[in-house]
Amino acid sequence: METATTSPISLSERADILDILRGIALLGICLANYPDFSLYVFQMPEVVAKMPTAMIDKCVAYFHFIFIDGKFYGLFSLLFGIGFSIILLRSRSKRLGLTIFYRRIIILLLMGLAYVPLLWEGDILLLYALIGLCLPLFRNVSDKN
Amino acid sequence: MWALLIFFPIFMDVIKVFTDKQWNVSKPLERLALASYNSRGITESNWRTWFVDHPTYVDLLKYNQSGILWRYHGLLDNNRVFKVLGMILLGLYFGRKLMYRKL
Numbered sequence: 001m002e003t004a005t006t007s008p009i010s011l012s013e014r015a016d017i018l019d020i021l022r023g024i025a026l027l028g029i030c031l032a033n034y035p036d037f038s039l040y041v042f043q044m045p046e047v048v049a050k051m052p053t054a055m056i057d058k059c060v061a062y063f064h065f066i067f068i069d070g071k072f073y074g075l076f077s078l079l080f081g082i083g084f085s086i087i088l089l090r091s092r093s094k095r096l097g098l099t100i101f102y103r104r105i106i107i108l109l110l111m112g113l114a115y116v117p118l119l120w121e122g123d124i125l126l127l128y129a130l131i132g133l134c135l136p137l138f139r140n141v142s143d144k145n
Numbered sequence: 146m147w148a149l150l151i152f153f154p155i156f157m158d159v160i161k162v163f164t165d166k167q168w169n170v171s172k173p174l175e176r177l178a179l180a181s182y183n184s185r186g187i188t189e190s191n192w193r194t195w196f197v198d199h200p201t202y203v204d205l206l207k208y209n210q211s212g213i214l215w216r217y218h219g220l221l222d223n224n225r226v227f228k229v230l231g232m233i234l235l236g237l238y239f240g241r242k243l244m245y246r247k248l
Contacts, residue, residue: 042196131229
């Protein structure tokens with residue numbers, strides 16, 4: 001019974017637009033971090049200047065800076081908030097309290113805590129988890145406020 | 146609240162400009178991060194090549210220990226913490242009003 005009430009949202013209930021936007025946001029964040037993932041940022045400036053693709057790289061870097069870098073986390077944060085409100089609405093209708101929300105946030109927090117020291121300094125999961133822990137404070141705040 | 150948080154970075158940046166970047170909430174973290182990097186021999190001039198001389202996984206763990214301070218200095222310095230919280234609260238409002246169903 002418990003597993004039925006806390007199970008993920010069914011396919012028919014899912015909002016396609018949110019999944020599509022999540023995909024776009026994730027792709028954007030992946031592209032934004034590509035200079036790090038490809039180790040391009042670790043190249044010395046004089047090495048970069050001597051590369052046969054130096055001119056194209058410069059254009060790509062401008063394009064990246066203007067259209068990609070820092071342009072997708074806003075959308076991702078917005079979707080995180082919408083996701084939280086959906087969890088709250090479902091929890092209220094099924095009288096589950098914040099169990100599902102806290103379970104997900106704790107998993108995110110643990111992933112963030114492991115990710116930073118063990119894999120990559122450029123983590124963001126920890127920040128989302130820490131902010132997420134504060135969100136229940138806002139759940140009873142009126143829409144006007 | 147969300148509007149306050151989203152526009153808060155403008156207020157923070159105005160203070161930075163008028164105090165010539167002397168008043169900056171991320172300054173202490175920046176100092177800590179730089180001290181941590183320096184203690185491991187990572188400097189402005191060699192951070193790109195540090196991994197060539199220190200290629201083990203243990204070295205990566207050490208690099209990340211300093212990196213986390215630098216990362217959170219960056220998140221505060223570009224006001225990302227306030228922007229993310231503001232956008233999340235805006236999302237909370239959109240979700241409550243079921244606005245995404247009308248898209």
